[in-house]
Amino acid sequence: xxxxxxxxxxxxxxxxxxxxxxxxxxxxxxxxxxxxxxxxxxxxxxxxxxxxxxxxxxxxxxxxxxxxxxxxxxxxxxxxxxxxxxxxxxxxxxxxxxxxxxxxxxxxxxxxxxxxxxxxxxxxxxxxxxxxxxxxxxxxxxxxxxxxxxxxxxxxxxxxxxxxxxxxxxxxxxxxxxxxxxxxxxxxxx
Numbered sequence: 785x786x787x788x789x790x791x792x793x794x795x796x797x798x799x800x801x802x803x804x805x806x807x808x809x810x811x812x813x814x815x816x817x818x819x820x821x822x823x824x825x826x827x828x829x830x831x832x833x834x835x836x837x838x839x840x841x842x843x844x845x846x847x848x849x850x851x852x853x854x855x856x857x858x859x860x861x862x863x864x865x866x867x868x869x870x871x872x873x874x875x876x877x878x879x880x881x882x883x884x885x886x887x888x889x890x891x892x893x894x895x896x897x898x899x900x901x902x903x904x905x906x907x908x909x910x911x912x913x914x915x916x917x918x919x920x921x922x923x924x925x926x927x928x929x930x931x932x933x934x935x936x937x938x939x940x941x942x943x944x945x946x947x948x949x950x951x952x953x954x955x956x957x958x959x960x961x962x963x964x965x966x967x968x969x970x971x972x973x974x
Contacts, residue, residue, distance in 0.1 A: 874902035
């Protein structure tokens with residue numbers, strides 16, 4: 785699946801425009817989705833591919849050319865232009881100058897296109913296996929965080945821990961916080 789940016793305008797007035805993104809297999813599907821999503825009275829002006837998702841495709845680095853360094857958020861990154869055996873070409877950034885070399889096995893996590901050209905995100909094979917839990921993405925972790933939040937809210941509202949029935953009051957307030965969270969979450973408009 786690819787991500788396309790859709791720019792739409794009102795009539796022929798180029799000052800009254802907006803944009804959104806759609807995910808589609810190809811430009812034809814993106815156009816169909818865009819037409820369905822554009823508000824009445826507006827028309828699609830432009831559909832542009834902004835991201836190609838070729839996630840987890842394993843290949844080798846056929847050629848790599850250093851392109852210097854740059855600073856971002858106080859860290860130094862090394863830029864490389866790479867050509868992969870599967871035909872993909874793009875710029876890759878790394879924290880160290882020796883992270884990648886010709887012949888290295890790699891996994892293409894993502895391919896994007898910006899105004900500066902194609903960019904790739906690469907990983908070492910097998911490295912992405914634990915990535916979900918390393919980022920805290922496990923459902924058990926999320927439940928723990930939400931439960932801690934509810935207990936924290938309840939402790940603030942429950943009052944003196946020395947009062948009789950404090951544990952019961954705490955549990956009731958935590959459950960109330962969770963219920964209120966789920967109701968309010970459904971009402972939030974983004």
